[in-house]
Amino acid sequence: ASNRWVMLAPYWSQTVHFTDLGFSVDVFMIDSNAMDAKEPTEDPEHNLCSSLNNPSGASCSSAGGPPSVDECRDFFWGLWHEQQPWLEQKLADSKADWQIVNTHFPCGHEAAWYTKLHKVYGLDLLITGHRHDQELHANSGMLGGMTCVVTGGGGGISSEATPGEDHSQWYGEAQYGFYDFTISKTSILIESINYDGTVALTATVFPK
Numbered sequence: 097a098s099n100r101w102v103m104l105a106p107y108w109s110q111t112v113h114f115t116d117l118g119f120s121v122d123v124f125m126i127d128s129n130a131m132d133a134k135e136p137t138e139d140p141e142h143n144l145c146s147s148l149n150n151p152s153g154a155s156c157s158s159a160g161g162p163p164s165v166d167e168c169r170d171f172f173w174g175l176w177h178e179q180q181p182w183l184e185q186k187l188a189d190s191k192a193d194w195q196i197v198n199t200h201f202p203c204g205h206e207a208a209w210y211t212k213l214h215k216v217y218g219l220d221l222l223i224t225g226h227r228h229d230q231e232l233h234a235n236s237g238m239l240g241g242m243t244c245v246v247t248g249g250g251g252g253i254s255s256e257a258t259p260g261e262d263h264s265q266w267y268g269e270a271q272y273g274f275y276d277f278t279i280s281k282t283s284i285l286i287e288s289i290n291y292d293g294t295v296a297l298t299a300t301v302f303p304k
């Protein structure tokens with residue numbers, strides 16, 4: 097075990113006050129692993145609950161997780177459905193200037209619900225990962241006009257495509273790079289920095 101990373105809970109929120117600049121941000125961290133939680137015999141390449149890739153008798157109960165592979169899918173989907181009303185209430189109660197959600201699964205999953213969060217509850221920005229590339233979806237139509245980013249450019253040991261001059265196989269706009277966010281009371285400037293240090297794409301978000 098390492099003390100380097102401390103996760104407060106499967107889902108949680110934090111208010112950040114930028115006192116000198118006169119604004120605040122509510123950040124909401126939610127667990128979207130349910131999107132890859134399927135029945136044990138399904139899709140072993142993309143299934144946290146696969147009976148093929150989990151040993152017999154596997155249990156995560158010591159860490160508060162599912163006690164068995166057979167109970168894995170229901171655990172994660174139960175967690176997902178538990179978070180939804182929690183987040184809606186948190187957004188409704190938020191007095192911060194900005195509301196930002198951070199989760200693992202990329203832009204497009206549960207799109208109807210995130211659209212509701214944007215249009216009804218004022219969610220300003222969705223930050224995601226999962227895919228090993230960079231995708232800046234500005235004013236996304238699939239999310240009711242909300243901006244969403246996939247921040248997977250680091251890619252671990254591999255990116256979705258090979259960096260270089262040939263971009264024909266790229267899904268997003270950049271590989272092996274990062275995003276830079278410049279936030280103020282009135283706007284968030286998002287810059288997608290490519291592997292070579294160039295700015296691949298930008299977008300500006302305004303409070304909902």
